Amino acid sequence: MNSRLSTLLIAIFAALLGLVAGWYFTIGKQVDAAALAKVHTYVYPTPRLLQPVSLTNLDNKPSTLGDFQGQWVLVEFGYMSCPDICPTNLAATNNAMKRWREEYPAYPVQVVYVTLDPARDTAERMKEYLQYFDPNFAGLTGNVEDIRSLAMQLNTIFEIEKPDEDGNYVVSHSDNMALINPAGEFVAVVKGPHNAEALFTAMEGVIPPLTSLYDLTAPYMPCH
Template sequence: MMLRSTRIARLVPVAAAAGALAVFTASCASPSQEVASVSNVSQPQSKYKGTELGIPTPIPPVTLTGVDGKPYDLKANSAGKVTLVYFGYTHCPDECPTAMADVAAALRLSSAQVRAKVQVVFVTTDPERDTGPVIKDWLAKFDPSFIGLTGTVQQVDDAAKLAATPVEPPKKNADGSVEVDHGTQINAFGTDGVAHVVWLAGVTPKDIAHDIALLT
């Protein structure tokens, strides 16, 4: 099946605070055009290299499905850990693999002590094509410890909304192409169970490693 995608603009009500920043939504394929959407804001002179949230976002209290087919309680399994959550899909040729590669590189830059406190969770926004084995094999290219989750389209949408991440159900077009639109931020939930910072396109593995150390 041919894959086609676009990027769309929309308002993303992540949190209210003074000022605004651009968060990109993407469908991770070519051809495409970047369109900024209005989202949460960063605090001035933040200690983070990423974008500090004006209002922290709690980790979604949802149960999805792991690559082994078993239920996975995201909140319960994140207790006491730094949990990095990304919504994307395996057919994505640009934003998604870049995000996973950057996080993997950041963890390699981190000490063993820090790495032991961090888990990475990838939630597919294309559950029909991203089966458990597909997600597992794809994540293994970056780091086999990365956790892959799936669910129904509604379950994924609910989880994304709670994580203040814009996603839309995959759209099948008459020509056989598929559009999968999703927010491209990496959500960093601290050991307190809330996200104080997100990483947008343009951050480096070194930036991510810096912030992870602050969160652990």
């Protein structure tokens, strides 16, 4: 076998290896609608536009979700006085994001935590609170009606219950998270209960080019 033919065969073999690797990291990583449903994730056939809602970031400056455009965003709702679900969700999100940054550093996802209890969750308190989970997490607060406007657009409902005789109260809310694409559109809702593995699978199944998002036909499921 002459050297020119050997070089050609090596080049063809290298190209085939590249194609196989490309297939693995795109087609091979796809998660279909049925698999997403198993992790309580439902994708809109067409991404939904969001109406801008003015809130306040952790530096006490006006902010909207539009400030995070250009990257994928995972929006999580909760409140600091929540006794169980909210801190559990934040811990799960933290673990999912650690793994995500290790496996997919080229596809960053910004977590945005929106409080449902702005009277108690000031920007200063939230900033300190979120540091315990992940200093990369962003946070938003604001007035109740503006937060409700954003929450309803992202399939989350909540109700601040009447306080007891000591002034303590809870916030009843649905356990949903939302995936927003880099254009600022709502593309998928991730319903609870949440854990790190399920959140990772949800992101892997929704974020292109890791999946063929717009070929998915999972039905939209409203929150309860």
